[in-house]
Amino acid sequence: MSYIIQGDTGDWEVVIGLEVHAQISSASKLFSGSSTEFGAEPNTQVSLVDAAMPGMLPVLNAFCVEQAVKTGLGLKAQINLHSVFARKNYFYADLPQSYQISQFELPIVGKGVVVLDMPDGTTRDIGIERLHMEQDAGKSMHDQDPRRSFIDLNRSGVALMEIVSDPDLRSPEEAGIYVRKLRSILRYLETCDGNMEQGSMRADVNVSVRKVGTDDLNTRCEIKNVNSVRFIMQSIEIESQRQVELWESGGEVVQETRLFDPAKGETRSMRSKEFAHDYRYFPDPDLLPLNLTQDYVDDIAATLPELPDEKKERYMSDFGLSAYDAGVLVVDRETGTYYEAVVGKGRDAKLAANWVITNLFGALNAKSLSIEESPVSADQLGQLLDLMADDTINGRIAKDVFEDMIETSKDPAVIVEEKGLKQVTDTGAIEAAIDDVIANSPDQVAQFRGGNEKIAGWFVGQVMKATQGKANPGMVNKLLKEKLSD
């Protein structure tokens, strides 16, 4: 999927690397016992440690370490048994210690990979450079008061995983697919809820451009804290365009951090002093190095759930699904679970996939419901497939029944019964209807017999209409053909 920016001097391509900050799904913070719950009153989820009171010390949350290792394993990455927490020093109003405890030289997770499922059914590997644990900062609010910015430290100290990709992404779309895939993996692992609206996942986007056909990595800009997939894609489009125009007009891209303003559709330089960035990382003397054992890692590996790539593989081989269908069904764990429950023991897996992807997703989308909120349970959808399989209803009626199910959550058999939708398979009844239609449509019969075979479809429609759609379409076809040819 090539994304080319056509400039005056030639074609450019964009080189993208993402640093995704994913909040670890923990009850308490990385180094303190205060809650991580979203949406609390300001400064109520703040301990004296989080507020960096004098003499306060961090103590590591064991669960967060486990989640980071689990995520590393899910990214097929190397787990570093020895890792070190380091302080990243900088002053900011919502950074109470004036340093962020992070990992620098020795992160807990090293190189890994994320496999992208491309729309054409192919895959693409995106390298993971590293994953490290760090604490989140608090929140500054600048528009509450004319003279003051307000500081809320509820988020201060919340555990994050920073997942850094290699600069392997080449288009806004790829970046979008990457973030969605990463989110899917994190959700499978249940290490991060992936909720971007609440800030539990956000990305720093590194963008540079280069002439097609060259390998050089030009100066990049980092767009900070982009908080939706759509904005990530938009910011890349806008920033890469800006850089191409800058290079082509004889200017030079300077390495800097920029802010994406979706309202104005622009990125702009963040106000920064000339020598603002020197983070003076050094190992945090309040925390000892983190040493894990291989047994500890192996135990976590043993609890790893089946991940989307493996599940997709299985759906393709066991159920004969296309790469595309399989990819859609494994996007989240719940969809896969739902789908597999629909297939149950031996239902038509491809038909089930079609129903889930087309009908169910369509209905859920229209109602803005998640699959967990589906009014039609997997079991009920399975029952519907059974009614089709045993010829109780035909496919057309099934669609009506399904619509009813979405509204009422009733079992399909109940709806069929109540509305008398059982398929008519009685040859006599179908023959009578066909005879009726033939008798009332001399012109069309003449056309058919005159060689217009296409009009056969019209006859089918008339017969189905006469039977309120309940006639078995196969039988209608077969009998019609016989009678018209008589």
Add this chain to the structure above:
Amino acid sequence: MTNDLTHLTIASARDGLDAGDFSSVELTAAHSAAIEKSRDLNAFITETPELAQAAAAASDARRANGAALGAMDGIPIAMKDLFCTEGVQSTAGSHILEGFVPQYESTVSRNLKEAGAVTLGKANMDEFAMGSATLTSYFGNTINPWKASSGPNAGKDLVPGGSSGGSSTAISARLALGATGTDTGGSIRQPASFTGTVGMKPTYGRCSRWGIVAFASSLDQAGPMTRTVRDAAIMLGAMAGHDPMDSTSTPMDVPDFESGLGKGVKGLRVGVPAEYTADGMPEEITALWQQGADWLKDQGAEIVEVSLPHTKYALPTYYIVAPAEASSNLARYDGVRYGLRVDGDSLDEMYMNTRAEGFGDEVQRRVMIGTYVLSAGYYDAYYVKAQKVRTRIAGDFTSAFENVDVLLAPTAPSPAFAIDEKFDDPIAMYLNDIFTVPASLAGLPAISVPAGLTSDGLPLGLQLISPAFDEVTLFRAAEALEQAAGFELPIFGPGEG
């Protein structure tokens, strides 16, 4: 009577309280009165006589009910102002924390409280524990109760050492029976040497750092300051213990330090490190050191010459590591959440104004040195190099302790100096810690015991260093040294200072 009560030791006060000779309320009142009379020494930043009286009364009530908590119950002590104490201003000797009232109690001060100790007030100190003379305190310098009887400093006001100079003065002037100190590079031992008192720095990790205003996290360690070795053993027992809130606190049981005393030093191998000398060190310090070795030898110890070849690099190593950590630890004093704020037109202006006005010169100097050695391009050359040399220094001790049980050395290269003595450059002041810093870098327990007087009549301490977590042996050797020295702390009259 009142006067007599300030002449006790912790051990004898405990016995007197147990015997019903006096109450904690009386004992505490006597010390509060002494503090009031000795305000000219400026040993305390904050006095808390009412809180002390209430705590003493509670102690007496416990004792009356047969529920006394142990050796420290009812014992009046001074708390270095580096310890955060709930509801009581805690300043670290800095303008930037003036008025700061912690909503929490440091683990060590809580341990002491829970052992029944009565806190008389918050002792003066060098700002953020950065200094060796208590001259950098925003709240004025503390005056050593000792006076030279002769020589160039005769009669002059002398420094009490530092950074725990308020504590050392409180002990030597008999304003408290015990005091907490903290030692990052010598801040307990050097002031003890300057004031004729006992100052003990335990193994790094023995006492919790939780709630102690951090200077250099990998070095800071709390310890007792007392008038006898036995008192130090008793007091450390109440201060120490594993604390799950401090990740660097060692999960280890606290031995009964006091019960290890009285065993003598027969058969103990005492190492004398050849490298513990300094340019211009008075001959009488070298002589006292030799005397100390002889005393221990006379009691049956074996004296062994050892070498700690990297000793001379300890001080420069320390002056990279400690400022580096301090530059980061002190970054939280930004005017936002507590302490001084000096406003400005922008956030950065506010930071810069606050920290320029809130920090004194020495703190600013060390924060800047620390910032520099961590900054891009210098980190490897300074910080990483210093950490490697630190490994070497620790290695020296490990090798030495393969052959000896304790090391004997001077505590400081000089006796207390005059408050008005001019140091032309900061390094001259740093040299005070030349003999104390190596054990700090290695995290080892060390103690300064008053051992003699200079010809001008000023006290000198000798230092013992033991392997990590072997404080029991350290106290044992210290007690032997103490007994041989027979050092007598004079009784300073109030107002003499």
Add this chain to the structure above:
Amino acid sequence: MALDRETVQRIAYLARIRVNDDRLDQIAGELDGILGWVEQLSEVDTDGVAPMTSVADVLAPMRADAITDGDCRDKVLANATEPMEGFFTVPKVVE
């Protein structure tokens, strides 16, 4: 090595300490003295020596993931200058 005024200014800014121009030379001299003095560490052979970040010879302790703290806004704000509506406040930041 001599520290120039610009470097001192940069360090002072990184440390967020206001240093007025008239003090730059003096501070440069002091820092220079200290840095020159610690320079002697280059004499020490540290090839293959691991840097020592902590003397504590124990594993990093970990705590269980339980909510045991927080919910103490009064304590958190007790010493703050000008807290408003449950927030800390600082001079307005323009982003």
